[in-house]
Amino acid sequence: xxxxxxxxxxxxxxxxxxxxxxxxxxxxxxxxxxxxxxxxxxxxxxxxxxxxxxxxxxxxxxxxxxxxxxxxxxxxxxxxxxxxxxxxxxxxxxxxxxxxxxxxxxxxxxxxxxxxxxxxxxxxxxxxxxxxxxxxxxxxxxxxxxxxxxxxxxxxxxxxxxxxxxxxxxxxxxxxxxxxxxxxxxxxxxxxxxxxxxxxxxxxxxxxxxxxxxxxxxxxxxxxxxxxxxxxxxxxxxxxxxxxxxxxxxxxxxxxxxxxxxxxxxxxxxxxxxxxxxxxxxxxxxxxxxxxxxxxxxxxxxxxxxxxxxxxxxxxxxxxxxxxxxxxxxxxxxxxxxxxxxxxxxxxxxxxxxxxxxxxxxxxxxxxxxxxxxxxxxx
Numbered sequence: 001x002x003x004x005x006x007x008x009x010x011x012x013x014x015x016x017x018x019x020x021x022x023x024x025x026x027x028x029x030x031x032x033x034x035x036x037x038x039x040x041x042x043x044x045x046x047x048x049x050x051x052x053x054x055x056x057x058x059x060x061x062x063x064x065x066x067x068x069x070x071x072x073x074x075x076x077x078x079x080x081x082x083x084x085x086x087x088x089x090x091x092x093x094x095x096x097x098x099x100x101x102x103x104x105x106x107x108x109x110x111x112x113x114x115x116x117x118x119x120x121x122x123x124x125x126x127x128x129x130x131x132x133x134x135x136x137x138x139x140x141x142x143x144x145x146x147x148x149x150x151x152x153x154x155x156x157x158x159x160x161x162x163x164x165x166x167x168x169x170x171x172x173x174x175x176x177x178x179x180x181x182x183x184x185x186x187x188x189x190x191x192x193x194x195x196x197x198x199x200x201x202x203x204x205x206x207x208x209x210x211x212x213x214x215x216x217x218x219x220x221x222x223x224x225x226x227x228x229x230x231x232x233x234x235x236x237x238x239x240x241x242x243x244x245x246x247x248x249x250x251x252x253x254x255x256x257x258x259x260x261x262x263x264x265x266x267x268x269x270x271x272x273x274x275x276x277x278x279x280x281x282x283x284x285x286x287x288x289x290x291x292x293x294x295x296x297x298x299x300x301x302x303x304x305x306x307x308x309x310x311x312x313x314x315x316x317x318x319x320x321x322x323x324x325x326x327x328x329x330x331x332x333x334x335x336x337x338x339x340x341x342x343x344x345x346x347x348x349x350x351x352x353x354x355x356x357x358x359x360x361x362x363x364x365x366x367x368x369x370x371x372x373x374x375x376x377x378x379x
Contacts, residue, residue, distance in 0.1 A: 013364030054190035068159035082130025101142035174230030175283035200257030202306030207296035209265035212276030224256030329354035
């Protein structure tokens, strides 16, 4: 099973962060591709990646790849793999007996087949017809909690059939019980923190904390908490190659850089702060947090040095005002001297209004929107 090709998918721009995470887990990443980092591992390593990767979207196993210039070829190739008897643990016929429910998601780019819904439907038909031919019955489709979550990626008329270990994005951590404004996605927040060079030590301040995602991710990093510790559904647990592996991974210790980390959140909106409080409670981090309602420009940080992480509210007061960005830059210089900072900027031009020279910039995507991480050493 060492020859299985895995891919840890990632938002554009986050591939280097995911590659570094894989290397830290003892998994050698291969050359990154747009939107993902391939790697080879035993199933135990893939489960460890699911459990511990903070900046990845999904962990996928490549089951098959073949030319698919039209829907009939796609149907024929998939059906043949369902009907074919195989002892390989990752063969489609092994993973998909009729008693296991499944679901299919599809993407298509630069191919004759342009409708992803049609690609998914033809793949589903091929699986169902192949099962009927081989077993006399077919599996049911379960879009909510399938036992086998499949993805079909069609690119340049080539289809790749993939097994999605988690079945849903890894940024569904389970602690976000309430949101405020447009929340920063969990894996993007974690990536910003990891890429900042922060080592998990010292206080963490978010003076515009919104629903607290940056604080929750920082607390998990500092305390050595697995990012997906709260998830209660892992489809791979029912599949033979992975049985018993999650228990082994759960038992592995994760280094805790600062078991006494202090998280400081502030926001002008009381509802946002209430959301932060509830989310940190759900994450098991409330005991490490001090929260306050007020203007970010009046907030007094604790003794440092530490990390100040801020995601200015896009489309609202700060994001639309160069003057406010200059005020933010002045604030960082005056009150956070000696600290490290990471600023999530949705607009490169406004980010330059900080009046501070970042040590590094990263262009990333926050869902459909472009964003940038600005990393600063405040001396």
